[in-house]
Amino acid sequence: MSLKVVDTKAQAVSHKRNPGFPLDLDWVERVRMNRSALERRAATIGTRRTVKKDYQLAWLLKAVSLIDLTTLNSDDTPGRVERLCAKARNPIRADLVEAMGVRHLGITPAAVCVYHNFVATAVRALEGTAIPVAAVSTAFPHGLTPLKIRLAEIEASVEDGAREIDIVIERGMVLNGDWRGLYDQVKAMRAACGEAHIKTILGTGELATLTNVAKASLVCMLAGADFIKTSTGKEKTNATLATSLAMIRMIRWFFEETGIEIGYKPAGGISKAKDALVYLALMKEELGARWLQPHLFRFGASSLLTDIERQIEHGVTGHYAADYRFAMA
Numbered sequence: 001m002s003l004k005v006v007d008t009k010a011q012a013v014s015h016k017r018n019p020g021f022p023l024d025l026d027w028v029e030r031v032r033m034n035r036s037a038l039e040r041r042a043a044t045i046g047t048r049r050t051v052k053k054d055y056q057l058a059w060l061l062k063a064v065s066l067i068d069l070t071t072l073n074s075d076d077t078p079g080r081v082e083r084l085c086a087k088a089r090n091p092i093r094a095d096l097v098e099a100m101g102v103r104h105l106g107i108t109p110a111a112v113c114v115y116h117n118f119v120a121t122a123v124r125a126l127e128g129t130a131i132p133v134a135a136v137s138t139a140f141p142h143g144l145t146p147l148k149i150r151l152a153e154i155e156a157s158v159e160d161g162a163r164e165i166d167i168v169i170e171r172g173m174v175l176n177g178d179w180r181g182l183y184d185q186v187k188a189m190r191a192a193c194g195e196a197h198i199k200t201i202l203g204t205g206e207l208a209t210l211t212n213v214a215k216a217s218l219v220c221m222l223a224g225a226d227f228i229k230t231s232t233g234k235e236k237t238n239a240t241l242a243t244s245l246a247m248i249r250m251i252r253w254f255f256e257e258t259g260i261e262i263g264y265k266p267a268g269g270i271s272k273a274k275d276a277l278v279y280l281a282l283m284k285e286e287l288g289a290r291w292l293q294p295h296l297f298r299f300g301a302s303s304l305l306t307d308i309e310r311q312i313e314h315g316v317t318g319h320y321a322a323d324y325r326f327a328m329a
Helices: 025-030 035-048 053-064 078-089 094-100 116-125 147-159 171-175 179-193 210-222 241-258 273-287 304-317
Strands: 067-070 111-115 133-136 164-168 197-201 227-229 263-265 299-301
Touching: 025 179, 025 210, 035 241, 035 273, 053 273, 053 304, 067 078, 067 304, 078 111, 078 116, 094 304, 111 116, 111 164, 116 133, 116 147, 147 164, 147 179, 164 179, 171 179, 171 210, 179 197, 179 210, 210 227, 210 241, 227 241, 241 263, 241 273, 273 304, 299 304
Parallel strands: 067 111, 067 299, 111 133, 133 164, 164 197, 197 227, 227 263
Antiparallel strands: none
């Protein structure tokens, strides 16, 4: 078996980082989202777009390359992080890679995401690879410590080698319509990141309305966010297709107005390969194939890789294996 899979690492991607823009409150106030329309649209994605056999395997390999392989547990240890990094180096069993004829692609996850305390551990464990370390900072998951402490945490993570920073916004600012306060905080966090890319976690399940989600997305993008992200994974409601549509359409509107491409990261609750395929179809339909690259789309996930690997084995051998056959941290 030999799959025709696009080697995204070999593609020359011209991507200009978001420089940030002045806060445009008139634009923010014009934003409106129709929840029922978004939910109707979201309900059709999985029913209208399916891929089978070798095409499905190729899409699953694409999904692997877009995962932020994550461990954010209160009982994390250096050993667990090192095991996760070992999995990131070889995310798919060698025999499956050989059977598909894709070893030359060197497929790895997009990043490894950990708490600040484990950034240095992950950087050492990934030495010699191109896999970046992402740190969740700014008092993850609540984001309610004093700003100077959150900024210091960002700077410490960057100093330890993090190349990406996932920050959390203060949800109360959105609920109170304090767009200037949100803009100023995200702008300060963007500055603290320096060359490290910043992903802003909105905590969408706690923002009450999809219009609030869309407005918060716009304010974060104006403040210089490289990515907008749904959730910490710790909320009762995490990534949904309707929420994703609201955020993706703000990304499209922002691109139409500024020419700047912003990344999107759904996180929390995406644990099945079939769900990943639906999100890939959604991104392709709404933003185009260009957005299906690690610098513009990520999955925030931990268990997703296990199910993808099971589906790949089924595609190669015709048989499903138990989860325990696929090593994770």
